[in-house]
Amino acid sequence: MSSRPDVTPRAPARPPRRPPRVWLRRATFLLAVLILWEGLASLGLWPDYIVPAPTEVLAALLDGFRRGTYSVGIIGSLVRLVEGYLIATVVGLTLGLLMAQQRWLKETLGMLVMGLQALPSICWLPLALLWFGLNPKAILFVVVMGSVLAIAQATEDGVRNTSPIYLRAARNLGARGWQLYPYVILPSALPSIITGMKLGWSFAWRSLLAGELLYALPGLGNLLLMGRELNDMAQVMAVMVIIIALGLLTDQLVFGVLERRVRDRWGLLRR
Numbered sequence: 001m002s003s004r005p006d007v008t009p010r011a012p013a014r015p016p017r018r019p020p021r022v023w024l025r026r027a028t029f030l031l032a033v034l035i036l037w038e039g040l041a042s043l044g045l046w047p048d049y050i051v052p053a054p055t056e057v058l059a060a061l062l063d064g065f066r067r068g069t070y071s072v073g074i075i076g077s078l079v080r081l082v083e084g085y086l087i088a089t090v091v092g093l094t095l096g097l098l099m100a101q102q103r104w105l106k107e108t109l110g111m112l113v114m115g116l117q118a119l120p121s122i123c124w125l126p127l128a129l130l131w132f133g134l135n136p137k138a139i140l141f142v143v144v145m146g147s148v149l150a151i152a153q154a155t156e157d158g159v160r161n162t163s164p165i166y167l168r169a170a171r172n173l174g175a176r177g178w179q180l181y182p183y184v185i186l187p188s189a190l191p192s193i194i195t196g197m198k199l200g201w202s203f204a205w206r207s208l209l210a211g212e213l214l215y216a217l218p219g220l221g222n223l224l225l226m227g228r229e230l231n232d233m234a235q236v237m238a239v240m241v242i243i244i245a246l247g248l249l250t251d252q253l254v255f256g257v258l259e260r261r262v263r264d265r266w267g268l269l270r271r
Contacts (some may be wrong), residue, residue, distance in 0.1 A: 008050070056234045099152070154196020
């Protein structure tokens with residue numbers, strides 16, 4: 001007896017629902033924040049010099065860029081930030097690798113690094129002023145100390161958390177000693193290292209602004225100080241908006257790209 005093929009009509013497959021675009025969600029959220037901010041400012045619960053409206057902050061932004069003060073402040077802060085962060089990255093990666101490789105360094109220097117991480121970066125400023133004097137080198141030292149510890153700790157954790165299976169497989173293929181680092185250990189520790197570098201960047205920002213608030217240098221921290229001294233909250237909030245925008249741009253264009261590439265290489269990206 002021959003079997004007849006199943007000719008029962010089937011419902012057409014529904015196309016997968018596409019989630020709303022990220023930029024649309026973000027734009028909607030920012031619009032809601034601005035509307036809420038404008039509503040609170042229009043209620044008159046606080047004076048304008050305490051809670052300025054978004055339009056006043058926008059006017060302060062446009063005026064600051066027109067006069068060039070914000071452009072000079074951004075360039076001055078970014079130069080010091082990038083310089084200190086690069087030094088902190090090199091030193092932090094080196095310390096992290098050494099602490100992960102040498103047990104005695106982990107038990108001695110690692111304990112010191114762990115303890116110093118609880119120390120706010122602003123605590124380094126008095127020492128920096130005594131050691132380097134009232135000059136930009138003191139601010140640079142504070143930036144380095146603010147970010148180097150997070151990078152070192154994340155690097156050491158990433159290296160130590162390398163799967164033993166990877167190490168055994170590499171040794172079976174003939175890899176020995178430092179040959180394991182470029183081919184096995186560092187690729188395995190890369191997600192943790194990137195996370196540490198991202199944290200180090202945010203800590204470097206905080207250290208830089210704390211230093212610029214106490215020492216008059218052309219930078220965003222000095223603009224915040226001037227806004228406070230002049231009782232101009234519109235300028236203070238405008239500078240805060242600039243700092244937030246720079247942080248988001250760095251996260252999206254630098255660290256976000258690195259994280260996506262690593263996740264794609266590890267097969268963790270959602271298709």
